[in-house]
Amino acid sequence: MTTINHISESPSTLKQEHSLILAIETSCDETSVAVVRDGKQVLSNMVSSQIDIHRRFGGVVPEIASRKHVDSITLMIEQAVEEAGIKLEELDAIAVTQGPGLVGALIVGVMAAKSLSLALQIPIIGTHHIAGHIYANRLISELHYPCIALVVSGGHTEIVYMESEGSFRLIGRTRDDAVGEAYDKVARAIGLPYPGGPHVDRLAMEAKKAVELPRSWLAPDSYDFSFSGLKSAVLNALNQSQMKGEPLDHGELARGFQESVIDVLVEKSMRAVKEYGAKQLLLCGGVAANKGLRAALTARSEADGVELVIPPFQYCTDNAAMIGAAAHLKWKQGAFDSLDFNVHPSFSLEKWMGQELEDKQ
Structure with a gap:
């Protein structure tokens, strides 16, 4: 025993x-x-x-x-x-x-x-x-090292470099809101129920156009993230539309928000893969269920010849x-x-x- x-x-x-x-x-x-x-x-x-x-x-x-x-x-x-x-x-x-x-x-x-x-x-x-x-990615695929993990959830937004099995080195993290937090706050601002992520994702995927919103890249070589400014930009857009008496399409606002988030997540993750010579990119966490993010990472990985592993929804x-x-x-x-x-x-x-x-x- x-x-x-x-x-x-x-x-x-x-x-x-x-x-x-x-x-x-x-x-x-x-x-x-x-x-x-x-x-x-x-x-x-x-x-x-x-x-x-x-x-x-x-x-x-x-x-x-x-x-x-x-x-x-x-x-x-x-x-x-x-x-x-x-x-x-x-x-x-x-x-x-x-x-x-x-x-x-x-x-x-x-x-x-x-x-x-x-x-x-x-x-x-x-x-x-x-x-x-x-x-969770190992439940569907063998992992090949070194690899990069993009962790996106309600409380975490991180890029993790894994040189070997069980080794974790955080090379990037959010400086304020996690992605999931930002989604929930934006959803609340436009009157969507909790949890907001799936609702914002759905509206964004259905919208034909997007409200132009800023991207927070931080320093050129930084792998960190910041989403508080983007959240503020969404609130400002809503306030300005109310003051002007001009209705703002919530779907277009959701799409603008989601595109801003996804552009930064995808670009920094792919840059990390190249800089660290990673054999795989792993998508992890609750926001990994986001259809827009999954589609964008899949398209970019295929274009760049990077092996992408995404767990099925039940393991996100x-x-x-x-x-x-x-x-x-x-x-x-x-x-x-x-x-x-x-x-x-x-x-x-x-x-x-x-x-x-x-x-x-």
């Missing part, structure tokens, strides 16, 4: 490729449990969304999210195991999102994972949420299958956690594979 205490032996003596991992994801407003074999075969992936609950508030209410996770986590675990057609005793490890995310929501998932780990006497693996989004938004895929990296190294590890609401992706040092601080 594998010890559940932190592994102190040399990881090389513990390396093994095959795993059957039950993964738990509760970083925000989705309760998800999955069973993943060998980091790439999804046997089950159950997701319970809270969107309808939080929509009335125009965004996620942390306290409500935590309570809903408590209400559903046990049932989700039971359903994931049943759907996978396995018994709990067959599991090799439990993986759980350790961060980043809402602290109360993370605690619910971590406590459930610790309980299972203790009851089954199998290892537990604290897993980084963004690493999960990145390795928060889900536990991606956590199982990322946790397999640590399984192979025998890098397990002790039962006293903590959640990390602001978890460093670059330090995740060496996180043992952080847990004791």
Whole structure:
């Protein structure tokens, strides 16, 4: 039986490729449990969304999210195991999102994972949420290194350089709003419901013309992003149209906003691929479901001869299958956690594979 205490032996003596991992994801407003074999075969992936609950508030209410996770986590675990057609005793490890995310929501998932780990006497693996989004791509394709990952979600907009498996170097990040945040704020401004991203995307794809809006490129060699100015430009356009008494077509405004966002995301990602000699470009995160972004990246990648990997829609938004895929990296190294590890609401992706040092601080 594998010890559940932190592994102190040399990881090389513990390396093994095959795993059957039950993964738990509760970083925000989705309760998800999955069973993943060998980091790439999804046997089950159950997701319970809270969107309808939080929509009335125009965004996620942390306290409500935590309570809903408590209400559903046990049932989700039971359903994931049943759907996978396995018994709990067959599991090799439990993986759980350790961060980043809402602290109360993370605690619910971590406590459930610790309980299972203790009851089954199998290892537990604290897993980084963004690493999960990145390795969701491995559920559909082998990854070839070095590669570049464009991470776009409600709370993150980053370009990550990966020289080898499990190595993460942030070369660009947002300086203010994440892409998903900007979409939600623009949607609210033009009267669209939460979450705003899909609604803005739909309007943009349907519009025949676009309102011209600025692009924020920052310094010529920068891979960072800034979307607060673009959000302000949208608000200014709406205010000016109201003052002039001239109605502004919301579809054309949505298209102008989306084209501005996509131009910057695509251009900086492709520049990073060329500068770092990447073999692949990976699209990751909830905004990876955006049809406009997927189409633009696909067209540009084909034109530039770059291999692009985009996960299917069910693996773009928060889900536990991606956590199982990322946790397999640590399984192979025998890098397990002790039962006293903590959640990390602001978890460093670059330090995740060496996180043992952080847990004791």
